[in-house]
Amino acid sequence: MMRIAGFEFADGARFQPGAERNAKLVGGHLEMLRKKFKGELTPEDVLADAKHDNSPLHSFFEWSDTEAANQFRLQQARGLIRAVVAIYVSDDKPAVRQKAYVHIAEPSAPHYREASHAMSQKKTRQLVLQRAWRELQQWKQRYKDMKEFSDLFEVIDEVEKHLPASSKSAH
Incomplete structure (x- = not known):
């Protein structure tokens, strides 16, 4: 059976500005939570733990409801932009659907x-x-x-x- 030897953050991972970026600490804490909840890790459990100031996950979240709502809406706007497909037409070719x-x-x-x-x-x-x-x-x-x-x-x-x-x- 394989076991976890350590933790790293994935390439391109993005976090809150100023978030503590210790992958070993965060990975170990997530693993502790997973074991605590019988092998299943949910976003709800992570968020509940991160609400505590002393959690190593705390700095990864925006705790200002106003700023968090704005960030969420910006994410929705990005998703909306990415979801639009244009239908390009020309006289000599069939219509083409493209992002x-x-x-x-x-x-x-x-x-x-x-x-x-x-x-x-x-x-x-x-x-x-x-x-x-x-x-x-x-x-x-x-x-x-x-x-x-x-x-x-x-x-x-x-x-x-x-x-x-x-x-x-x-x-």
Whole structure:
């Protein structure tokens, strides 16, 4: 039987500003909660524990109801933007359904742009491709031990050979 040897935070994990980022402490505490609740860990149990000031999970949450409500609404707005699909038409081709907006992760001003416009500009196209590649690599890493996806992993590795280096990493 396998056992947990330690804890780390996943690549790309985002937390409240100022949150204590000790993965070993947080992972150990979550594991203690899981055992306390007979092997099942729920968001409700985590939140109930985190409400206590002395919990190592406390700093990962926004405790101002006003600010938390605003953050939740911003998350809903992001979800709404991501959910919209545009139907593109032209005289010589059948209609095409495509995600209407893509996220542009510019460090100074992250935002969304209309997808075809973003892909027609060199800088934003590169940012979109880099993000897509990073997300694909994270997915591959998350499921690397599932033999059912081995054929797909081979295709991803083959695509990587033909993808320009600028599409795989930020400059």
